[in-house]
Amino acid sequence: MSALALLDYASVFVFALTGALVASRAQLDIVGFVFIACITAVGGGTVRDVILDRPVFWVANPNFIIVASVAAFVVFFTAHLLESRYRTILWIDALALAVAVPAGVAAAVAMESVWPIILIMGVATGCFGGLMRDVVCNEVPLVLKQGELYVTCAFAGAGAAVVLLTLGQPLPLALIGCAAVTLALRVGSMAFGWRLPVYKSRPPRV
Amino acid sequence: MSALALLDYASVFVFALTGALVASRAQLDIVGFVFIACITAVGGGTVRDVILDRPVFWVANPNFIIVASVAAFVVFFTAHLLESRYRTILWIDALALAVAVPAGVAAAVAMESVWPIILIMGVATGCFGGLMRDVVCNEVPLVLKQGELYVTCAFAGAGAAVVLLTLGQPLPLALIGCAAVTLALRVGSMAFGWRLPVYKSRPPRV
Amino acid sequence: MSALALLDYASVFVFALTGALVASRAQLDIVGFVFIACITAVGGGTVRDVILDRPVFWVANPNFIIVASVAAFVVFFTAHLLESRYRTILWIDALALAVAVPAGVAAAVAMESVWPIILIMGVATGCFGGLMRDVVCNEVPLVLKQGELYVTCAFAGAGAAVVLLTLGQPLPLALIGCAAVTLALRVGSMAFGWRLPVYKSRPPRV
Numbered sequence: 001m002s003a004l005a006l007l008d009y010a011s012v013f014v015f016a017l018t019g020a021l022v023a024s025r026a027q028l029d030i031v032g033f034v035f036i037a038c039i040t041a042v043g044g045g046t047v048r049d050v051i052l053d054r055p056v057f058w059v060a061n062p063n064f065i066i067v068a069s070v071a072a073f074v075v076f077f078t079a080h081l082l083e084s085r086y087r088t089i090l091w092i093d094a095l096a097l098a099v100a101v102p103a104g105v106a107a108a109v110a111m112e113s114v115w116p117i118i119l120i121m122g123v124a125t126g127c128f129g130g131l132m133r134d135v136v137c138n139e140v141p142l143v144l145k146q147g148e149l150y151v152t153c154a155f156a157g158a159g160a161a162v163v164l165l166t167l168g169q170p171l172p173l174a175l176i177g178c179a180a181v182t183l184a185l186r187v188g189s190m191a192f193g194w195r196l197p198v199y200k201s202r203p204p205r206v
Numbered sequence: 207m208s209a210l211a212l213l214d215y216a217s218v219f220v221f222a223l224t225g226a227l228v229a230s231r232a233q234l235d236i237v238g239f240v241f242i243a244c245i246t247a248v249g250g251g252t253v254r255d256v257i258l259d260r261p262v263f264w265v266a267n268p269n270f271i272i273v274a275s276v277a278a279f280v281v282f283f284t285a286h287l288l289e290s291r292y293r294t295i296l297w298i299d300a301l302a303l304a305v306a307v308p309a310g311v312a313a314a315v316a317m318e319s320v321w322p323i324i325l326i327m328g329v330a331t332g333c334f335g336g337l338m339r340d341v342v343c344n345e346v347p348l349v350l351k352q353g354e355l356y357v358t359c360a361f362a363g364a365g366a367a368v369v370l371l372t373l374g375q376p377l378p379l380a381l382i383g384c385a386a387v388t389l390a391l392r393v394g395s396m397a398f399g400w401r402l403p404v405y406k407s408r409p410p411r412v
Numbered sequence: 413m414s415a416l417a418l419l420d421y422a423s424v425f426v427f428a429l430t431g432a433l434v435a436s437r438a439q440l441d442i443v444g445f446v447f448i449a450c451i452t453a454v455g456g457g458t459v460r461d462v463i464l465d466r467p468v469f470w471v472a473n474p475n476f477i478i479v480a481s482v483a484a485f486v487v488f489f490t491a492h493l494l495e496s497r498y499r500t501i502l503w504i505d506a507l508a509l510a511v512a513v514p515a516g517v518a519a520a521v522a523m524e525s526v527w528p529i530i531l532i533m534g535v536a537t538g539c540f541g542g543l544m545r546d547v548v549c550n551e552v553p554l555v556l557k558q559g560e561l562y563v564t565c566a567f568a569g570a571g572a573a574v575v576l577l578t579l580g581q582p583l584p585l586a587l588i589g590c591a592a593v594t595l596a597l598r599v600g601s602m603a604f605g606w607r608l609p610v611y612k613s614r615p616p617r618v
Contacts, residue, residue, distance in 0.1 A: 026350055029402035031358040035329070035349070046257065051458065051468050056257050062322035076405060116474035123447070135341060135547060137350065143447070144438055144549065152443040196441035199488060232556055235608035237564040241535070241555070252463065262463050268528035282611060341547060343556065 004110060007103035007175065008045060008057055009067060014096035015129050016041035016068035020075035021089045022137045030076050037072035038065060039136060044129035048104050048121050052111050090190060093130060093142060097150075098183035101126040101157045102175040109171060115162045122158025122178065127151055149189035152196060157182030210316060213309035213381065214251060214263055218270050220302035221335050222247035222277035227295045228343045229278075230285040236278070243278035244271060245342060250335035254310050254327050258317050296396060299336060299348060303356075304389035307332035307363045308381040315377060321368045328364025328384065333357055355395035358402060363388030416522060419515035419587065420457060420469055421479060426508035427541050428453035428480035432487035433501045434549045442488050449484035450477060451548060456541035460516050460533050464523050502602060505542060505554060509562075510595035513538035513569045514587040521583060527574045534570025534590065539563055561601035564608060569594030 019040030023033045042058050042065070049056045058064040082088050104125025108118040127143055127150075134141040143150050161178035165171070188194040225246030229239045248264045248271070255262045264270040288294050310331025314324040333349055333356070340347040349356050367384035371377070394400040431452030435445045454470050454477070461468045470476040494500050516537025520530040539555055539562075546553040555562050573590035577583070600606040 024405045027404045028350065029355075029358060029404045031361050031402065032350070032356075033405065035333070035357045035361075038326075050256055050462055051471060053467065055259065059257060059319075059323055062320060062326075065322055065326060079405065113471075114474060116477055117471055120450075120474075120477060127447070131548060136337065136347060138346065140550065141548060144440065144444070149441075150444075151447040152441060155443050155447075196443065198439050198441045199436045199445065199491065230611045233610045234556065235561075235564060235610045237567050237608065238556070238562075239611065241539070241563045241567075244532075256462055261465065265463060265525075265529055268526060268532075271528055271532060285611065342543060342553060344552065 004103065004106040005061075007099055007106055008064065011045070011096060011100040011103045011125075012041040012058075012064050012067050013071050014092060014099060015044075015133075016071035017075055018089050018093045018096055018130065019068075019133050020072040021079060021085050021092070022133055022139060023072075024075060024079040025085060025139075026137055030073070033072040033076050034069045036133060036137060037075075038068045040129045040133035041068035041071070042129070043132040044100055044125040044127065045103065045107075047128045048107055048125045051124070052107065052113070052117075052121065054107070054111065057107075090142075094183060094186040094190065096130070097126045097154060097186055098157070098179045100129065101154045101182045102161065102178040105158055105161045105178055106171070106175055109165070115166070118162055118165075119155070119158045122161065123151065123154045126154040126157075126182070149185055149195055153182045153185040153189065156185055210309065210312040211267075213305055213312055214270065215273060217251070217302060217306040217309045217331075218247040218264075219273050219277050220298060220305060221250075221339075222274035223281055224295050224299045224302055224336065225274075225339050226278040226281035227285060227291050227298070228339055228345060230281060231291060231345075232343055236282050239278040239282050240275045242339060242343060243281075244274045246335045246339035247274035247277070248335070249338040250306055250331040250333065251309065251313075253334045254313055254331045257330070258313065258319070258323075258327065260313070260317065263313075296348075300389060300392040300396065302336070303332045303360060303392060304363070304385045306335065307360045307388045308367065308384040311364055311367045311384055312377070312381055315371070321372070324368055324371075325361070325364045328367065329357065329360045332360040332363075332388070355391055355401055359388045359391040359395065362391055416515065416518040417473075419511055419518055420476065423457070423508060423512040423515045423537075424453040424470075424476050425479050425483050426504060426511060427456075427545075428483035429487055430501050430505045430508055430542065431480075431545050432484040433491060433497050433504070434545055434551060435484075436487060436491040437497060437551075438549055442485070445484040445488050446481050448545060448549060449487075450480045452541045452545035453480035453483070454541070455544040456512055456537040456539065457515065457519075459540045460519055460537045463536070464519065464525070464529075464533065466519065466523065469519075502554075506595065506598040506602065508542070509538045509566060509598055510569070510591045512541065513566045513594045514573065514590040517570055517573045517590055518583070518587055521577070527578070530574055530577075531567070531570045534573065535563065535566045538566040538569075538594070559605075559607055559610065561597055561607055565594045565597040565601065568597055 016037035019037040023036040108121035164174035222243035225243040229242040314327035370380035428449035431449040435448040520533035576586035
């Protein structure tokens with residue numbers, strides 16, 4: 001199995017877990033769990049593939065849908081064991097981001113894209129699945145959570161991959177670096193409050 | 207006219223009615239009615255065609271847009287006659303779902319897709335138009351309405367089609383079975399409260 | 413540079429300004445500004461290109477992303493100088509609409525589309541970027557703002573282009589007419605309250 005396929009599987013499974021957890025907060029039935037899990041799991045990669053004009057990855061290989069459905073079933077029968085579903089979503093989502101960003105990078109590299117496209121595909125694949133999940137389920141998008149790094153982690157991770165590739169490092173190393181930077185920043189942001197200065201308006205907010 | 211084109215026309219017209227009814231709740235002007243009606247009417251099929259990498263059905267044949275616009279005009283001039291627009295939306299939406307799911311199935315079959323893709327295209331074509339309508343108009347998505355079958359009806363309908371096709375039945379019969387199962391479950395859910403067990407958390411909901 | 417490329421650049425820059433201004437209301441960091449600016453700036457054109465099955469314009473030429481990022485930086489460092497960010501968004505958005513609609517028209521003409529598709533691509537390119545911005549950022553979509561022309565301006569502008577082209581006028585003139593009609597109607601609506609009759613229900617709104 002190629003590195004890209006492996007990353008896609010991991011990203012699909014982990015994002016599907018977060019989708020199903022959000023579905024559990026909306027008190028859906030099992031089919032609703034699978035539906036939201038699938039949108040979350042394949043949303044980012046679908047946007048990536050449609051924009052790059054590649055065959056959509058889960059149409060070419062429907063096993064991805066089965067993986068996402070399994071994740072939905074797991075959550076349906078175990079989510080009541082969690083103490084805080086919201087905090088669990090945050091942590092699993094961080095993991096999902098850290099595999100989805102390199103998955104986006106790998107797909108763009110496979111298309112021999114220039115580096116701005118590699119960067120964007122990393123960010124888009126990482127962020128769009130969760131964004132669709134939150135928009136469909138009427139949650140405030142995690143992407144917009146104030147005072148936490150999110151898009152920034154995806155951006156830094158994809159940037160690390162671009163730098164490593166430009167330095168002539170092999171693709172697997174670049175992907176590992178990408179995942180590590182993304183995860184480290186996101187976890188640091190959640191655990192230790194790392195952040196960038198946000199925009200602060202001087203006059204009262206209008 | 208092929209079965210697929212016929213289903214697409216019916217689905218476009220009926221979904222456009224629901225879109226225009228939602229536009230009437232948002233008190234838009236006639237162009238706004240046509241805009242929301244068109245998004246609702248062609249949204250699901252557009253997602254289906256883009257993902258399957260087929261030419262988008264209404265670009266190949268702009269008559270679909272005219273049909274959706276006619277539906278918007280009909281609603282603009284008659285919606286005030288309705289007693290409850292919200293209940294009317296629910297019932298017409300059920301009808302739209304029951305024609306859009308077989309339309310998705312028929313498109314996937316025309317592409318000689320494997321059965322998981324047929325299933326997904328049925329569900330996606332059925333659910334995404336209404337989902338876009340509700341997201342754009344800031345309504346709580348019908349797809350997520352608690353304690354009612356929705357995605358489940360689409361899934362069961364598409365599943366019925368897959369079973370009938372696998373048993374060697376001809377496509378038109380499979381599509382009729384698909385529509386019948388979808389409509390029966392949705393109407394049963396609205397009228398008699400049929401539902402699947404939903405996820406219920408044991409600890410207090412967080 | 414072709415008329416289409418020029419319009420695309422202008423539309424990307426101006427829509428990116430509105431996206432970054434909305435990001436400033438959500439108090440994001442600079443990467444968040446760039447993210448929302450890019451979604452707003454290229455969203456409409458991306459939908460247009462995917463539906464028309466053309467290569468997505470900013471993948472073929474990543475300079476568009478750089479332009480959108482520059483706009484995000486400009487806003488990040490100057491938005492505090494504005495008296496009312498909301499009113500500024502409204503006025504810049506009007507300008508963006510007036511360049512995005514002819515950009516959509518030009519793309520459809522370049523594909524030798526029939527007139528209903530030209531009309532739709534004008535409206536979609538004009539409206540979808542701002543719609544994505546508002547949906548992602550949890551703002552009430554401008555498209556739906558009661559009692560103001562919005563989609564109607566895009567529709568009238570695209571319609572003007574179609575009429576001019578049908579009368580045998582050259583493309584640049586049709587695009588200028590399109591921009592002028594769109595801008596005039598939108599500004600007239602904001603400044604002087606021009607509007608179409610909206611749907612008004614006789615019975616109490618349900």
